[in-house]
Amino acid sequence: MSNLLLSIEHVSRTYIDSNDNRVDALADVSLTVDDGEFVSIIGPSGCGKTTLLRLIAGLDTPQSGTLTLSGEPITEPDPNRGYVFQQGSLFPWLTVEKNIASGLKARGVYAEEKHHVAEYIELIGLTGFEKSYPHQISGGMAQRVSIARALINRPAALLLDEPMGALDSFTRADLQDKLLELWSRDRTTMVLVTHDVDEALYLSDRIVIMTPRPGKISEILTIELPRPRQRSEAEFLALRGKILQKLHLASARVEPEYAI
Amino acid sequence: MSVSNQKADSKKRFVLYLCVTLIGFVAAEVMSFALPNTQGLKLKINPHVADDLAYRVALAGLFLLYLGIGIFSAFRRDRREKFIKRAPFRLAIGLLLLTWDLLASKLDILHLPFFPGPSSVVNVLREEPLYLLLQTGFSIRLFFAGFLSGVVLGVGTGILIGWFARAKYWVMPVLKITGVIPAVAWMPIALSVFHKGFYAGTFLVSMCGWFPIAFMTAQGMANTQKTYFEVAKTLGAKTPYLLFRVALPNALPNIFTGITTANGLAFTMLVVSEMMGAKGGLGYYITLARQVSNYYKIYAAIIIMAVLFSLILKLVNFIRGRVLIWQRGLINE
Ligand SMILES: Nc1ncnc2c1ncn2[C@@H]1O[C@H](COP(=O)(O)OP(=O)(O)OP(=O)(O)O)[C@@H](O)[C@H]1O
Ligand SMILES: [Mg+2]
Numbered sequence: 001m002s003n004l005l006l007s008i009e010h011v012s013r014t015y016i017d018s019n020d021n022r023v024d025a026l027a028d029v030s031l032t033v034d035d036g037e038f039v040s041i042i043g044p045s046g047c048g049k050t051t052l053l054r055l056i057a058g059l060d061t062p063q064s065g066t067l068t069l070s071g072e073p074i075t076e077p078d079p080n081r082g083y084v085f086q087q088g089s090l091f092p093w094l095t096v097e098k099n100i101a102s103g104l105k106a107r108g109v110y111a112e113e114k115h116h117v118a119e120y121i122e123l124i125g126l127t128g129f130e131k132s133y134p135h136q137i138s139g140g141m142a143q144r145v146s147i148a149r150a151l152i153n154r155p156a157a158l159l160l161d162e163p164m165g166a167l168d169s170f171t172r173a174d175l176q177d178k179l180l181e182l183w184s185r186d187r188t189t190m191v192l193v194t195h196d197v198d199e200a201l202y203l204s205d206r207i208v209i210m211t212p213r214p215g216k217i218s219e220i221l222t223i224e225l226p227r228p229r230q231r232s233e234a235e236f237l238a239l240r241g242k243i244l245q246k247l248h249l250a251s252a253r254v255e256p257e258y259a260i
Numbered sequence: 261m262s263v264s265n266q267k268a269d270s271k272k273r274f275v276l277y278l279c280v281t282l283i284g285f286v287a288a289e290v291m292s293f294a295l296p297n298t299q300g301l302k303l304k305i306n307p308h309v310a311d312d313l314a315y316r317v318a319l320a321g322l323f324l325l326y327l328g329i330g331i332f333s334a335f336r337r338d339r340r341e342k343f344i345k346r347a348p349f350r351l352a353i354g355l356l357l358l359t360w361d362l363l364a365s366k367l368d369i370l371h372l373p374f375f376p377g378p379s380s381v382v383n384v385l386r387e388e389p390l391y392l393l394l395q396t397g398f399s400i401r402l403f404f405a406g407f408l409s410g411v412v413l414g415v416g417t418g419i420l421i422g423w424f425a426r427a428k429y430w431v432m433p434v435l436k437i438t439g440v441i442p443a444v445a446w447m448p449i450a451l452s453v454f455h456k457g458f459y460a461g462t463f464l465v466s467m468c469g470w471f472p473i474a475f476m477t478a479q480g481m482a483n484t485q486k487t488y489f490e491v492a493k494t495l496g497a498k499t500p501y502l503l504f505r506v507a508l509p510n511a512l513p514n515i516f517t518g519i520t521t522a523n524g525l526a527f528t529m530l531v532v533s534e535m536m537g538a539k540g541g542l543g544y545y546i547t548l549a550r551q552v553s554n555y556y557k558i559y560a561a562i563i564i565m566a567v568l569f570s571l572i573l574k575l576v577n578f579i580r581g582r583v584l585i586w587q588r589g590l591i592n593e
Contacts, residue, residue, distance in 0.1 A: 059490055079496035089491045093509040093586045105505070106497035133586045153495060 005189050006033040006056065006157060011065030013051050013215075024214030025051040026062070031208060031217060033157070036187040040200035041208045044247065048215025049193040053159050056191065057083045069156065079107050082150030082158040082188075087166045089146055090134040096145050097121065097130040103152040113152075120148040123185075124178065140171035144178065151182065157189040165195060176202055180227070197243050201236060202229050209246055219246060274340050277347040278330045284354015285323045291358045292316055292379070295366040299377050302368070310365060314386045315379035319357070326350060376556035384560035396564055398540035399530065403572065406462040407526050410469020414522070415515060417470065418477020422511065423503055428478070439471035443529050447536065457538035464533050468525035469518075476518030480511025513587060516580045523576060527569050542568075 013026040025048040033039050041049050054060040055067055058077040067074040069081065077083075090099050101117045104110040121127055124144040126137075134142055143163050150158055160179075164172045176199060183190055194200050200207045201223060209219045221243065225235060293316075297309040333339035357378055364370040365377025384392065420427040421435070443464050450460040484507045492506050534543025542561045549557035581588075 057494055059493070077490070077493035077496075079494070081494065083491070083494040085487055085491065088485075089487050091488060091491075091506070091509070093512070095586075102492075102505070103495045106492055106495040106501050108496075135586075149491075149495065 003035040004032055005035040005037075005070060006031075006191075007066075007068045008032070008052075008056070009066050011052075011055060011062045011067060013048070013055065013060065013062050026055075027214035027216055028065070029215070029217055030065075031220075033189060033191060035156070036189055038183060038190045038192070038203055038205045039208060040192045040194055040204040040206075041210060042194055042197065042200050042243070042247070043210030043218075044212055045195075046215075047210040047212035049210060050161055051215065052210075053083075053161050053191065053193055056157070057081055057159050059083070079103070079153040080156050082153060082155035084143070084146045084150055084158065084160040084163045086162045087139060087142070090142055090149075092134050095131050095133055096126060096137065096141075099134070099145055100148045100152055103149045107153060116152050120152050123182065124148045138171070140167050140175055143167065143175060147179070147182070151186070151188065154186070155188060157191060160190065160192045162193055162195060164199065172196075172199070179203065197240055197247070198231060201225075201239055201243070202231060207243065209243070270340075274334060274344065277344045278327075278334075281326050281330060281343070281347045281350045282323055282354075284351040284358070285319050285326070286354075288354050288358040288361060289316060289319045289323070291361055291366070292319065295362075297365045297377070297379065299365045299368040299370075300372055300380075303372060310377055310380040311383050311386070312379045313383075315361075315382040318382045318385075322354075373553050373555045376559065380556040381559040381563070384557050392545070392560070392564070395540060395542050395545040395561075396568065398538070398544070399534065399542045399565075399568065402458060402461045402534070402538070402541055403465065403526065403530050405458075406465025406530070407469055407522070409462065410466035410522060410526065411473055411519060413466060413470045414473025414518065415477050417474035418511070418515070419481070419503070419508065421474065422478035422481030423507065432478070435471060435474060439475060443467040443525065444532055447533065450533075451537050457533070458540075460537050461530070461533040461541075465526050465529050468529045469522040472521045472525070473515060473518035476514040476521075477511050480514030481507040483514075484510040513584055516584060519576060519580075523573060527565075527572075531565070 008029060008031045011026055011029045012024070015023045015025055017023050029048075029052060041052065043049055051060065055062055056069075056074065058074050058081065061075070074081070091102060094102060097117060100120055101110060101114065104113050104116070121130055124147065126141060126144060126148075129137060129141065134145075137145070147158070147160075147163070164175050167175065179190070180203060182188070190203075192200070192203065204223055207221045207223060208217055209221070210216065211218045221239075223239065225239070229236060292312055297312065300309050301307050330343060333343040361378050364375050365379055370377075417431065417435070421431050422428070446464060446467060447460075450463050451457070454460040454463060488506050488510065489502055492502055497506070530541070531543040531546075534541035535547045538544050542565055546558050546561050549555070549561070
């Protein structure tokens with residue numbers, strides 16, 4: 001029996017865009033995530049994935065509904081909920097080492113915990129690049145640093161918004177394995193937004209499928225495949241086909257709206 | 261075989277360019293000895309000719325300096341290339357000195373008092389070395405007092421208006437209007453408010469830094485990507501961290517642009533305030549020299565200023581390179 005960590009209840013978020021149109025980015029979304037779970041959120045562009053993740057992070061507030069983490073309402077950003085952006089979020093004026101340390105410095109605990117910096121550099125396999133600046137390392141390395149910077153604060157949950165979206169497929173597979181390794185080490189709860197069905201299947205315990213206009217959860221699939229998973233195995237491929245079909249259906253359902 | 265040939269060729273080429281570099285100064289030295297000085301002989305009051313010693317020592321000094329640089333550069337390819345590239349220009353310096361010496365000191369085609377020969381100018385260093393050093397010291401002191409306070413005030417004001425919306429609302433328009441007024445315009449007021457010339461000068465020089473630096477600081481902070489703030493917040497950062505460790509570092513490249521802009525203005529202001537208000541400094545020295553028509557001293561002071569200001573610019577660039585090391589390779593120099 002696992003413990004409930006994150007609870008999202010009837011959350012709605014509406015934006016008014018520059019043409020004064022109402023955009024229902026999220027409409028009455030409910031979701032719970034257990035402690036230590038790996039959940040992926042997948043869906044077509046504009047279905048509110050980023051919006052949902054930002055609400056969990058506390059970077060945005062909903063018009064209605066509640067979000068709680070371990071029973072505490074989420075009102076503002078907190079190091080207990082780490083956030084990894086798609087790309088380009090490392091501080092360019094800090095070295096790899098200092099970027100990772102900035103997680104500790106921001107909380108004001110650098111003096112007590114600085115020994116963790118070397119530990120995380122080793123963990124993400126960037127030994128030797130401590131003194132490099134962000135523009136001197138590759139995109140894949142940069143994302144590892146972003147992840148380490150968030151994890152060094154030992155968050156209860158790590159929220160990742162398409163962290164591998166800008167990477168080539170080799171680097172991506174590499175980073176996926178690294179992410180699994182980090183997850184199984186600390187059992188940090190992971191909430192991953194992705195466009196990539198393979199990625200979601202390879203990594204997650206559950207996959208949340210969303211549909212746009214208004215942003216809603218259409219289906220939640222539990223993935224029972226044993227780990228380590230093989231991307232070419234029959235069951236994996238069958239599930240992949242199933243999810244793709246659901247995604248197509250999901251976008252087909254919005255087709256009429258385009259016609260209006 | 262061909263490699264060693266190439267090496268020998270490159271060695272020969274370097275020696276050739278070393279000679280090119282030095283030959284101008286040798287020629288100037290030869291000229292200084294070859295003909296007698298005639299400029300100043302026909303003066304009605306106090307006819308005299310310039311003493312060549314300081315000029316000759318200076319030429320020998322330049323010769324040794326470039327010889328030293330040549331030897332230093334000989335052992336590394338990139339330095340050799342740089343040295344070779346600069347050879348024609350250094351040759352030109354030597355030839356220019358020679359021509360100046362010839363036209364002024366030797367042939368008296370350029371007349372006193374407006375166009376003294378190089379020996380008269382350099383000889384100032386022997387006539388009153390301590391006095392000149394003292395005035396240079398005054399200038400350095402005024403510059404750093406004024407400019408550093410300008411940087412501090414500028415960055416401080418910039419942080420205020422870059423961070424606090426209310427401060428921006430009230431201060432920004434004031435800054436925009438006062439910023440276009442050349443600092444010199446405040447001179448009479450500064451002189452009567454601060455009775456000592458040094459304080460007036462400090463104030464005026466600092467004004468040159470204040471506005472451009474405040475403006476650039478505020479702009480650099482305002483341009484900070486939203487992502488950086490959001491990342492910092494999810495890491496647990498509070499306002500001081502967001503301000504001093506996110507927005508301010510983000511503004512550093514801008515701040516240095518402001519500092520470089522302000523530098524030129526500050527040099528101008530420094531000299532003007534010394535010429536008009538202060539009781540010391542190279543500008544003051546020029547004013548004194550002018551009153552008694554000692555134009556050769558003005559040239560000497562100008563040359564010292566050129567060297568001094570170039571060194572200050574070099575220092576600022578050095579600091580900039582150090583502070584903005586994270587930008588190296590990110591932007592085109
Ligand atoms: N700040 C905002 N102002 C106005 N509209 C917004 C804002 N943020 C998001 N939206 C709109 O809300 C909807 C959902 O956006 P969101 O970024 O959450 O989608 P997404 O699923 O992350 O898409 P993608 O896969 O392209 O990243 C979109 O229609 C978007 O245009
Ligand atoms: Mg998104």
